[in-house]
Amino acid sequence: MRPFIALLAATALAPVTALAQEAYRVGLSGALTGPAAGSYAPAIEGLQLYIERLNAAGGIDGRPVELIVLDDTGEPSRGATNSRRLLGQERVSLMINASLSSTFAPMIADAQRAGVPLLFASSACPAEVYPPAQPLLYCSTAFAARYDSRATLDFVQEQAGTDIDLGLVAMAIPLSRGEIEAAEGLARERGMRPQAPTIVPPPTADYTPFATSIQQAGADWVYAWAPWVTQVRTVEALRRLGWEGNYIAWGHIEAEGELARLRDANLYAIGANSLFSENLPVHQDIRAAAAGSTYPADQMAEGWIAGMVVEAALRAAGWPADGAAVNAAMQGLNVDTQGLRGGPIQFTADNHFRATQYYRVYRWNGEAVEVVRDWQAYSVE
């Protein structure tokens, strides 16, 4: 509890903290508070810890990185205010969005006006970062519209063939609905029998009515691509109704802890991040940095990866690092994720998402979370 108060205080004071003039200045607008904060605040803390560690190790060529973090509570108006402040007053050379997609439009417009690159980190990757990418917009977040559903349906097909009734679950937000509606089309193309998507509103007191509709439609498998709370509450409600089918959900930052909590062998999580149970050196680094932090280390991978991208971009840009220099550097970036992902994050002039997206599938095997299918690569074209 106390570290979080310190974190908030540091966040509030960060913009007025006078770091050395020669610091690289990076600004972040994210949902630190508000209803959606649970999905973003852990990643933001992970990024802060990465930058602290980087600075403690001497920064970049002796210059520290100043990370200015502003809370937008997931509201577009605050996102707009924050981006103007970061660009106008704080004069950052790289801006980061870690918030709901409703905050994207004003930040994109401001970043493009100012010629400063905007990195989406832990927030959904907007269509503009995929080939052919728009200038100045980049994304390091794990999930990827269309590719996630392709990979998921490939896995389902491997496991059960195509003679299945497939339930589909989304949250009533444009991104989630769009992906699940695309999955419905993909499933039909493969010869599966997809149900009409079950769209669950964000504030839902009881998920059982939604689960009843899926169960009574006779789903063998259910695919959910939505914020974690919608995915997991729906499968819990299905289980309480006695449904024994297979359920595959996107492996958000909460997945590792939740798979262990639910202990359901027929619940699969597909994701692009490795789990901390693998205990790679990078996982150990994150655990060490996160000691005493507000959020668990296993929810910080997205923020840590964003930190890797920021460091690589600033190193490649050199000094002085204005927006144009950082943008030029990011167009040829190749970031070694040290095992946090299945491969590197590579940006090109035309592709600001990554050249290859890797997926793994996990589930609880009765004793621990196990890898059901190892990294599978998908070229992003």
Added chain:
Amino acid sequence: MQLIVNIVVLTSIYALVSCGYVLIYRVSRVLNLAHGELMMVGAYLLLVTAGYVTNPMVAIPLAAILSLTMGALVYLLLMRRMTGESVLAAILTTIALGILLRGLIVIFFSAAHQYPSVPLGLHSSSIQILPGARISTLSLVLVLVTAAVYGSLFAALRLSRWGLRMRAAGQNPLLAAQRGINLHFIYALVWGIAMFTGSVAGMLISLDAGLDQTLVLIGLKAFPAALVGGLDSLLGALVGSLIVAAAEVLLIQYVNPLLADVVPFLILIAMLVLRPWGLFGTREALDRV
């Protein structure tokens, strides 16, 4: 049969939450727009007590008593100062209180999704109660608790001396005060009971589904149920909850799940147009708003 069970459970959730709106409005004529936040605070109080006492039979009643006390303190330390002020000032005060509570919750508990059921060792299994109809054990508890709360409130308001005083304070506070009823005590008691019932709803929901700030939005979804039934009628809250819950469940099943989010408010608008005081509310009471 499963649909009937689903309707009963959702009705119970909305009814348990909305009775707090009704109690406060009925007795003190204040529309408490911080009720969702107070309900969330009650659930977080359970998280706190569960951190100290892992026996649910102790932790839950302890959190409920703390909620009751906190509700009374909200009145004594804050809302009491609104006495004699305009209705609008009192409503705005509750909005400000809600914003304050949301901020404090993030500072002290973070934005992470948490599970009070884990330290308490509670696991919600399900049971078959009718052919082809299952219910989770915690949902069953919620239905029973709602029945007990409404039964107790109906009995207390009609049969007990304190209930009579509460009704008197609600009907004519000036006359009630002249008859020696301590209005501030009555109001504090009502705020305490309202937070108690809301908190119990929040606790049971969070034991079943976990806890984060979105619980506030569930509190808000119960608001149309209270208005549809009539803001000054407990029976109305029950019937309003049944109407809203039945509409939601049936639309999810037979029309489009997306409508579940919209329809409570459509019913509310229709009710405000046709009968602004609600099904069981009194016209006089709403004229004051």
